[in-house]
Amino acid sequence: MRWTPGHGDRPSADVALAAIVAAARRAVGGGREPLDDLASLLTDVAATDDSDLGRAALAVIAESPRLTAWLDNSARQTVWHRPSRSSQLNQLIKRLHQPTVAPLVAALASTNSDGHVRERAVRVMLTDRSPDLLPFLVLRTGDWVAQVREPARAGLALLLADDPARYLPAALPMALLMDARTRGGFAVNQVTAALLSAPPAVRRVVGAAGSPAQRRLVFELEMTQRRLRIDDLVAVAESETDVRLRSLAAEAACREAVWTGRLPILRRLARDRRPDVRSVALTGLLRLGEQAEVATRLDDTASLVRAIAREAARRAGIDARAHYRASIGGPEPTPGAIAGFSETASESDAHLLDGLLSHPAAKIRAAAVRGLRHLGAVDAHQVTPLLTDPSPSVVREAVNALRPVAATLAAELPWQLLAGPRVELRRAGYRLLGTRDVPERLRAALLLAVDPDPGLARRGRADLTRLVRDADHTTWRRTRLPTLDIPPAQRADLGALAQRAAPAVGEQVSAQLAAWLTRSVQAG
Incomplete structure (x- = not known):
């Protein structure tokens, strides 16, 4: 719904805010038109002089620092130069000189191309002292006009020093985004200094939220200051979604556990569901001489963990190759055992996987095909029937295995798959046709472009x-x-x-x- 004030009864604030949320979601994807629409909506809201609605709108924009930066640039280039809005925009600028200025008015004015307007907007922000305005204030600390930049920098430093609990969470995301800009280093230095001196409760709040870059900065500062105990490191390693930060925490926790001989912590992390954490913990156990324990992970689903387990098996005198042979020939083979076999066996041993191509479990059939491909022992006659396997994962592995030998397949087979009733069959046919000459690839793309599956149609x-x-x-x-x-x-x-x-x-x-x-x- 497009909200336009000034025509009939004013819609509710909820409707206006919903329009801004929808526009912000579109603008996050980039593009000049969505950003212009969002800027126009914000201008309309600012013209109503509804301070509460304006603050709610600023909170929506602040959720994405990148969107705030894009909006700043877009508004300065387009919105402030529209003749149809000149009267409305001039009124907003005049309101900067009133005793009380709505935060949204100050935020929009800070995007003006006129340095005098931006300077006045910065002074209003510093008078208002609202955290909602911090992202826009941080942007102005990198302004190209010194009369705008210097007050913004002084104000940011004072706000962070006076009340880091209130202002640091609002300033940090935008400061990190500014780091790559020519004059962006000041903001990063200020938030870093504020973090170093902030109370522990503030650091915990900031370090548990925000972007991965924000969490990394807080974590690295805490590590530098030696403020994290081993239990804190374990908690981060077990809960963090960012791979880099999780790995840093796991390495630090396991390093300290090795130094202090804390086997329970290493064993706890060795059971983690993420392979990057498991591999670090198992390396720690290996360093403490627990070869036999680490060797029990020979059938792990992660290749790095299997490699560490094989080194442990070698040190413990365990024949890993014999173990894998026994596992794949036993009553309950696992995908990890099949992968380990293909990593240690030779092409002459590939026939041991043939029987697993008809195993009742789809994950075993898929692993067997993947193992044959790894060994370079794919028999097209054996693998081709799996192109129509009931399991999408098996079909995918069969295509991966057959693409290098696609020229040996029946000429009509990929076209038959491309006309199949299942999405994975059509995807398989199209991938096999990707090795053909230009006319056939063109025909396949034309067919896929109108596929009923949206994903396949986009690819076509x-x-x-x-x-x-x-x-x-x-x-x-x-x-x-x-x-x-x-x-x-x-x-x-x-x-x-x-x-x-x-x-x-x-x-x-x-x-x-x-x-x-x-x-x-x-x-x-």
Whole structure:
């Protein structure tokens, strides 16, 4: 719903805020038009002089520092230069000189191209002292005009020193985004100094929220200051979603556990569901001489963990290859055992996996195909029937294994799969056709572009666009595709498919494709 004030009764604040939330979601994806729409909505809200609604709108924008930065740039280039809004915008600028200024008015004014307006907006922000305005204030600390930049910098430093609990969470995300900018270092230095001196409760709040970059900064500062105990490190290693930060915590926790001989902590982390944590913990156990315990992980699902376990087995005098042979030949083979076998066996041993291609468990069939591919021992006659396996994972592994030998398959098989009723079958057929010549790849892309599955249709349209643009002689390309040297009947078939796909691929791609087919007719 488009909210436009000034026509009839004013809609409720909830409706206005919902419109801003929807516009912000569209603008997060980038693009000038969504950003302009969002800036126009914010301007409309600012014109109502509804301070509560304005603060709620600022809170929506503050959720994404990148969106705030994009909005700042977009508003300065477009919104403030629209003749249709000149009267409304001039009123907003005049309101900067009133005794009380709504926060949203100050935020929007800080995006103006006139340095005098931005300078006045900064002074209003520092008078208001609202955390909602901190992202816009941080942006101005990197302003190219010294009269704007210096007050913003002084104000940010004072606010962070006076009340870090209130202002640090609002300033930190934007400061980190500013770090790559020419004049962005000041904001990063200020939030770093504020973090170092902030109370532990503030650091915990900031370090548990925000972007991975924010959590990394807090964690690294805490590590530098030696403020984290081993229990804190274990908690981060077990709960953190960012791989880099989780690995740092796990390494630090395991390093201290090795130094102090805390086997229970290493064993606890060795049971973690994430392989990066398990591998670090198992390395710690290996350093403490627990070879036999680590060797029990020979069948782990992660390749790095299996490698560590094989080193432990070697030190303990355990034959890992014999273990894998026994595991895959036993009543309950596991995907990890099959993967370990393919990592240690030779091509001459690949026949031991043949019986697993018909195993009742899909994960075992998929692992067997993956193992054969790893050993370079794929038999097309054995693997081809798995292209129609009931399990999508098995079909995917079969395609991966057969693509290098796709030329040996029956010519019609990929087309039959592309016309199949299941998404994974059509995807398999299309991937096999990706090894064919240009006319067949073009035909496959035209068929996939109108596939009922949205994901497959997107892929077909993208590949079709790439093929057509590579063949376009009106644009510069390092290598251009040749004319389509095909019989008239095949050319007519491509033309019919192109007409059917035209609504899906758009006018430009359709025109380029038509020109390509025309050149091919003339060349023929």
